[in-house]
Amino acid sequence: MRTAIIFLPTAIAFTTRCPHRATHTALNAIGIFYGTSTGSTEEAAQLIVAEFGEDAAGPFDIDSIQGKVGEEFAKYEALVVGTPTWNTGADTERSGTGWDEIYYSEMQTLNPSLEGKKVAVFGLGDSVSYSENYADATGELHDVFESLGCKMLGYTSTEGYLHDASKSQRGDKFVGLLLDAVNQEELTEDRVKNWVSALKAEGILESGGSGMALEVSMAEPKVKVDMDVVANGEQKASQPAVVSVSQTGFVAHYNSRTDSTMWINVDGKSSFFTNGKP
Ligand SMILES: Cc1cc2nc3c(=O)[nH]c(=O)nc-3n(C[C@H](O)[C@H](O)[C@H](O)COP(=O)(O)O)c2cc1C
Structure with a gap:
């Protein structure tokens, strides 16, 4: 059984702004x-x-x-x-x-x-x-x-x-x-x-994660990436991306080939990348 992971806004904010998560x-x-x-x-x-x-x-x-x-x-x-x-x-x-x-x-x-x-x-x-x-x-x-x-x-x-x-x-x-x-x-x-x-x-125990603005590109994603999904810390090879939506409406898709994560808004109109896994 595959397990979907949920990424919430605090985690997104930290991934976006802070290289070292506290x-x-x-x-x-x-x-x-x-x-x-x-x-x-x-x-x-x-x-x-x-x-x-x-x-x-x-x-x-x-x-x-x-x-x-x-x-x-x-x-x-x-x-x-x-x-x-x-x-x-x-x-x-x-x-x-x-x-x-x-x-x-x-x-x-x-x-x-x-x-x-x-x-x-x-x-x-x-x-x-x-x-x-x-x-x-x-x-x-x-x-x-x-x-x-x-x-x-x-x-x-x-x-x-x-x-x-x-x-x-x-x-x-x-x-x-x-x-x-x-x-x-x-x-x-x-x-x-x-x-x-x-x-x-x-991330309820993570300090400083609140109130940080997301830096979101409003450009429509141009490339459709063949993405892998990380579930419970394990990479599932080449499975379709079925993940949960965060409260901000962004879904994380990890690409093992580029070692980067693409966050896509459910409206499909905004996205941004972060390095490494979510
Ligand atoms: C008169 C009465 C009205 C209640 N109304 C509701 C209700 O509208 N919705 C609900 O989910 N539970 C309702 N309950 C159940 C209570 O919310 C439940 O017993 C709860 O555990 C009480 O919490 P407390 O002991 O912290 O006050 C009602 C219970 C009573 C006796």
């Missing part, structure tokens, strides 16, 4: 924040902290930092933030937690201080009883941070979930890690482990 190993690189009504989101936050180990601080209840969220978020290079969903009949502010109090007030004052900060969201919900609105509030949490210029990481596959619809789903991806402590609790630990590994692979 890996951040300082303590507390990531701050974990959550809201909760009945405790499940807090428990998930604790699992995430444990999985990151010394790189993570928290978890911190959003209620405890109201009035100083800017100051608290600024302490970390990256944020992992979580919320439950409570059905109120409204479209927004349905976390049932302190997040609802700050989304459209205190958090709106954080622009531009959050610009470029790496953020990943997670959310709890009940995918059976609320299958049409599974973890809707996680989508809002994502959208608020994204609207403040954050670099969003940690999108996940919707495979294996029981829901019918969710405002956290965009295309065939969730905008973060979704958990269901009511119907699929036995999957929580593995889902957390896999997600934290994916976040590390996406």
Whole structure:
């Protein structure tokens, strides 16, 4: 079975601008924040902290930092933030937690201080009883941070979930890690482990990667390269290029003959090259 690889914007920025990729190993690189009504989101936050180990601080209840969220978020290079969903009949502010109090007030004052900060969201919900609105509030949490210029990481596959619809789903991806402590609790630990590994692979621990502009040539690619795909670090000879699309819409194609990587935008109108493998 072939494994597709995902290249995300931080990795692209580093490959483009920085010859030596720096890996951040300082303590507390990531701050974990959550809201909760009945405790499940807090428990998930604790699992995430444990999985990151010394790189993570928290978890911190959003209620405890109201009035100083800017100051608290600024302490970390990256944020992992979580919320439950409570059905109120409204479209927004349905976390049932302190997040609802700050989304459209205190958090709106954080622009531009959050610009470029790496953020990943997670959310709890009940995918059976609320299958049409599974973890809707996680989508809002994502959208608020994204609207403040954050670099969003940690999108996940919707495979294996029981829901019918969710405002956290965009295309065939969730905008973060979704958990269901009511119907699929036995999957929580593995889902957390896999997600934290994916976040590390996406560069959540890499310092200085945020807010760097891409240097993109807007010229249409003139040469159609017969490209190989690198999967799990191994080169697969002469296979068709089937790779995943990054959040910026660029797909990496490694060419072993020229030892260079061509990044092509999904719209096919822009591309750029970097030396070596992605
Ligand atoms: C009254 C009520 C409304 C709920 N509404 C939703 C909903 O709209 N969507 C959803 O996915 N889960 C919904 N849930 C499930 C909760 O989100 C779920 O139990 C979650 O784990 C609670 O997280 P917390 O313990 O951190 O507050 C609802 C639960 C209750 C009791």
